[in-house]
Amino acid sequence: MSSSSVAVESGREAVSKTVPGPILLLGAPGVGKGTQAKELVKLWGIPQISTGDLLRANVAQGTQLGRVAKEIMGRGELVPDSLVNEMVAVRLQQPDTANGYILDGFPRTLPQAGWLDGRLASATQALPVIAVSIQVDYNQLLRRITGRRNCPACQRIYNVYGNPPQKDGFCDVDGTALVQRADDTEQIFAERMRAYGALTAPVVEHYRALGRFAEVDGDRPIAAIAAGIVAAVERLRK
Numbered sequence: 001m002s003s004s005s006v007a008v009e010s011g012r013e014a015v016s017k018t019v020p021g022p023i024l025l026l027g028a029p030g031v032g033k034g035t036q037a038k039e040l041v042k043l044w045g046i047p048q049i050s051t052g053d054l055l056r057a058n059v060a061q062g063t064q065l066g067r068v069a070k071e072i073m074g075r076g077e078l079v080p081d082s083l084v085n086e087m088v089a090v091r092l093q094q095p096d097t098a099n100g101y102i103l104d105g106f107p108r109t110l111p112q113a114g115w116l117d118g119r120l121a122s123a124t125q126a127l128p129v130i131a132v133s134i135q136v137d138y139n140q141l142l143r144r145i146t147g148r149r150n151c152p153a154c155q156r157i158y159n160v161y162g163n164p165p166q167k168d169g170f171c172d173v174d175g176t177a178l179v180q181r182a183d184d185t186e187q188i189f190a191e192r193m194r195a196y197g198a199l200t201a202p203v204v205e206h207y208r209a210l211g212r213f214a215e216v217d218g219d220r221p222i223a224a225i226a227a228g229i230v231a232a233v234e235r236l237r238k
């Protein structure tokens with residue numbers, strides 16, 4: 001078995017899987033980074049690190065970071081790099097990141113990418129990062145964002161147009177009332193797309209140029225997209 005492989009128990013049989021290492025999920029708001037990250041967590045057993053989720057948790061807990069982030073997020077703008085980088089640094093110190101992690105929504109600016117690249121370059125034994133960009137067209141994104149509903153208990157994501165719960169407004173898993181994110185409105189979506197085009201699109205080009213990069217079509221069933229990401233990561237880890 002190569003150093004990048006590990007035996008993993010899957011049901012009754014052991015299968016050989018690539019150690020994923022650090023994976024970046026890139027793409028505009030609503031492409032499905034969070035949904036895909038959750039699929040990959042199930043497949044690989046490594047954690048999802050969503051900077052949006054971490055920031056929302058800080059807002060909910062009323063931390064100093066949360067108080068600063070709340071208004072910025074409400075406008076659809078980006079939280080300052082130094083604050084987000086520090087938050088990610090703390091999370092990456094957790095031992096569950098040893099075999100890899102899925103960064104969802106980070107890096108979103110070139111300075112964040114430079115910070116992450118520097119950190120990985122100085123880490124002993126860290127595998128190089130693989131970046132996967134998920135592509136979905138603008139009108140489809142708008143539908144996904146404005147139709148998105150979340151379960152605050154189990155974090156499951158629904159869409160009133162494409163993936164509705166069985167009972168309108170309530171989670172299929174635990175019956176909790178679903179919520180809509182405050183920034184999932186059409187007006188704030190437009191601002192988030194502007195921020196994406198100006199600040200995050202160059203990050204995609206940065207990782208494309210580095211080579212360990214794949215693009216996947218995000219306008220397909222969830223399992224098909226996840227299979228595409230896994231195939232790309234296995235190819236790029238060889």
Ligand code: AMP
Binds near residue numbers: 052080
């Ligand atoms: P998301 O859940 O990834 O769509 O993020 C929601 C909001 O959190 C964004 O619109 C930003 O205001 C903020 N945010 C999330 N990740 C970052 C990041 N890497 N850098 C700056 N702001 C972020």
